[in-house]
Amino acid sequence: MARMKFLCDADRCIECNGCVTACKNANDVPWGVNRRRVITLNDGLPGEKSISVACMHCTDAPCAAVCPTDCFYTTTDGIVLHDKDLCIGCGYCFYACPFGAPQFPTTQAFGVRGKMDKCTFCAGGPDEPGSASEYQKYGANRIADGKLPACAEMCATKALLAGDGDLVADIYRNRMMSRDGRPQTWGWAKAYGAGA
Amino acid sequence: MKFRSALLAVGALALTVGLSGCYESSDVTRFEPGEYKGADDPLLAKLEDPEFRAELDSRFDGQRDR
Numbered sequence: 001m002a003r004m005k006f007l008c009d010a011d012r013c014i015e016c017n018g019c020v021t022a023c024k025n026a027n028d029v030p031w032g033v034n035r036r037r038v039i040t041l042n043d044g045l046p047g048e049k050s051i052s053v054a055c056m057h058c059t060d061a062p063c064a065a066v067c068p069t070d071c072f073y074t075t076t077d078g079i080v081l082h083d084k085d086l087c088i089g090c091g092y093c094f095y096a097c098p099f100g101a102p103q104f105p106t107t108q109a110f111g112v113r114g115k116m117d118k119c120t121f122c123a124g125g126p127d128e129p130g131s132a133s134e135y136q137k138y139g140a141n142r143i144a145d146g147k148l149p150a151c152a153e154m155c156a157t158k159a160l161l162a163g164d165g166d167l168v169a170d171i172y173r174n175r176m177m178s179r180d181g182r183p184q185t186w187g188w189a190k191a192y193g194a195g196a
Numbered sequence: 197m198k199f200r201s202a203l204l205a206v207g208a209l210a211l212t213v214g215l216s217g218c219y220e221s222s223d224v225t226r227f228e229p230g231e232y233k234g235a236d237d238p239l240l241a242k243l244e245d246p247e248f249r250a251e252l253d254s255r256f257d258g259q260r261d262r
Contacts, residue, residue: 002253065230073232075240083234126237144239146251152259163256171260 002164003078004121005192006152007172008052010184012159015040015050022154023054026122027139033103035119036151049184052151052160055080055101055119056191063093063102063118078165079121084137089113098190121162122149165192 015038023029023036036054057080064072064080071086072093091113094102104113115137124141127134134141142150152162161168176183227233242248 002249070227070229070231070233073234073237075237076243081237083232086234123239124237126235129239129242141239143252144242146248146255148255148259158259158261161259163259164253167253167256167259175261 001076003166004057004163005078005165005168005188006054006056006121007161007168007188008186009159009161009172009175010049010051010186011179012157013038013050013052014157014159016156018154018156019052019151019160022150023119026142026150027120028135029117029139030105032106033117035101035103035117051186052155053099053101053187054151055097055121056099056187057121058191059193062096062098066092066096068092073126075123079123079143081120081123081125081138082116082118083126084115087115089115091116099187119149122147
């Protein structure tokens with residue numbers, strides 16, 4: 001069985017924010033919510049690196065561990081999804097997540113957070129795949145259509161890889177063979193364990 | 197005497213009615229903590245289909261460098 005993972009190749013990311021735009025466009029993400037973002041380290045200095053960050057779909061997801069309503073579930077492929085009908089917007093998942101993935105729309109009065117929104121690996125939610133309610137709540141379900149997540153599919157330099165962990169690791173290993181330096185599988189140890 | 201027994205009857209009735217409000221059904225739904233309680237995702241069944249899996253894998257394989 002496949003184990004879905006994201007990997008951002010920091011040596012290839014050119015900070016074009018195409019992944020962010022593709023995600024927002026494909027999932028109709030509301031204003032104020034960024035399911036994916038590009039972080040630049042040592043911005044403006046020689047050797048700066050950019051990384052595209054979203055929910056990493058952790059093996060032992062801390063968000064799911066702290067959720068008081070247990071609205072998270074993990075597919076057989078390791079994609080961490082949540083049920084917005086159960087979410088109470090408490091924000092515990094936001095505090096628990098090491099990647100800052102859970103987002104909350106802040107358009108309501110009195111600081112009400114609203115239902116949590118995060119990257120779904122373009123796999124929607126527990127509603128009928130392709131239904132209007134699923135799209136409205138979770139965005140596109142590209143996985144059900146046999147497609148990659150929009151961010152990875154749109155990446156011009158193929159810096160952002162998505163898919164089965166073995167395949168992603170194989171692609172990255174082949175790249176590293178023709179490069180100097182050490183592999184930088186940013187976030188993998190935290191998301192998938194020390195041996196990942 | 198008659199008044200006292202009537203008073204007792206009314207008191208017993210009030211007690212019965214009052215206590216019935218405190219009744220708690222023992223037939224409760226128990227959930228294990230950490231167990232997902234939402235609706236089932238139809239995608240999970242679809243992911244088990246080998247044909248669909250092959251389609252998905254070939255799409256993922258397209259990320260290789262040319």
